[in-house]
Amino acid sequence: MSQAVGVKVDRLDAIRSHLYANGFSTIQALADAIGASLATVRRDLQILEQEGAIDRVHGGARIAEGSSVEVAFQEREKRHLSAKRAIATAAYDLLHPRTAIFLDAGTTVLQLARLVRINPMPLRIFTNGLTVAQEFLNIPNLEVVLLGGQLRSENASLVGPQAEAMLETLWFDQLFLGASAISSDGAIYSVDSAEASLNRRMLARSANRFVLADSSKFGTTATYKVAPLDTAKVITDSGLSRHWRDELVNFGVDATIADLRAKE
Structure with a gap:
């Protein structure tokens, strides 16, 4: 795994962890939490949405319905x-x-x-x-x-x-x-x-x-x-x-x- 890919995976994990812990978060709050730009967070959210891990809602995101029933081990x-x-x-x-x-x-x-x-x-x-x-x-x-x-x-x-x-x-x-x-x-x-x-x-x-x-x-x-x-x-x-x-x-x-x- 290249360093760039590894950083991206860590960032996606950080977003998931933040949403698990905090529920709905704005894009700005996510950017502040993981230390990334708004544009980067938007791209990452698109990937997570395609994976079915999150739901995009106006101005932010939350864990997808069903994923929040029990947080991943x-x-x-x-x-x-x-x-x-x-x-x-x-x-x-x-x-x-x-x-x-x-x-x-x-x-x-x-x-x-x-x-x-x-x-x-x-x-x-x-x-x-x-x-x-x-x-x-x-x-x-x-x-x-x-x-x-x-x-x-x-x-x-x-x-x-x-x-x-x-x-x-x-x-x-x-x-x-x-x-x-x-x-x-x-x-x-x-x-x-x-x-x-x-x-x-x-x-x-x-x-x-x-x-x-x-x-x-x-x-x-x-x-x-x-x-x-x-x-x-x-x-x-x-x-x-x-x-x-x-x-x-x-x-x-x-x-x-x-x-x-x-x-x-």
């Missing part, structure tokens, strides 16, 4: 990264050698997988996440099993009846589960019905259950209910509001608050 992975790493560190401290654990396909759980890769211990690891499984290539002392099933590209995960049937034959000492949203009703929600169904089976097949959710997930909602939050212990970050800390107590949820300052 690579984009979500970058969000609240310090919080996710702090949560992953707290979760890593709970691991026990020579046990069977399940790691789901969430981006916070991915950070835990990266810690296991850096500091491996003898574990049997099961996952439905392609990106998670890739972290463990050629790592000693790990037995890694990837669930079969239907590929869900938005989350780089495997879901569906085959994955659920495989779970019915397994039992895990620990489950580390991500969450799309934690609603004010005290429940975990997902943006995808198949993912929600598989998450419920994970919870049912695990002795010790942990939900890894950064503080931005609290007080939000998604379409498909997974389970009440008190089905698991919660690991979140110190950015969690006082209101939600009190709510976790009210819901009877055992919570670990990871200190963000340790990751700054």
